């Protein structure tokens with residue numbers, strides 16, 4: 250079983266409050282934009298492998314805010330070492346959601362390592378994450394939304410999604426403006 254990526258992200262971000270969101274390049278950035286543009290979204294357009302470490306830095310710098318990283322399996326696979334750093338730092342306010350279609354969607358749907366058995370939740374657990382899970386249905390998604398809002402992290406949630414391509418929704422590609430408005434939203 251697997252979820253629709255747009256519906257899953259919509260559900261994750263509905264009534265998000267002050268939550269800060271970092272999106273991994275490609276489809277996760279489009280999914281987060283499709284759920285509604287927001288000054289508190291920090292969209293990545295490149296820097297593959299950097300979404301989780303950027304989330305870590307943000308969570309440490311803004312301990313009073315919840316930080317959610319929404320990224321892809323391919324993106325996370327490029328920077329797995331970050332999971333060990335996150336576990337070592339233990340930011341309680343950080344959640345990572347991996348939209349796992351077992352593919353590199355942006356570049357032609359080539360199979361990623363998760364299609365060959367790599368288990369990202371098990372890897373996070375092995376790195377020392379106190380909370381790591383894989384979900385495949387809406388009931389689990391509903392349960393996990395509350396955890397992401399107020400549970401004790403760091404947590405990593407793999408959301409298995411279908412491999413279909415959703416229409417692209419492109420937010421601003423001006424990295425300086427995205428950064429500036431994100432900082433302004435924090436009063437910086």
Ligand SMILES: Cc1ncc(C[n+]2csc(CCOP(=O)(O)OP(=O)(O)O)c2C)c(N)n1
Nearest residue numbers: 275276297321322323324352353354355356
């Ligand atoms: C260092 C680097 N290598 C490769 C790419 C090309 N690239 C962009 S997105 C992407 C696939 C991302 O896959 P995933 O994170 O699983 O997202 P999906 O679109 O499948 O949801 C790749 C390979 C890149 N931008 N940077």
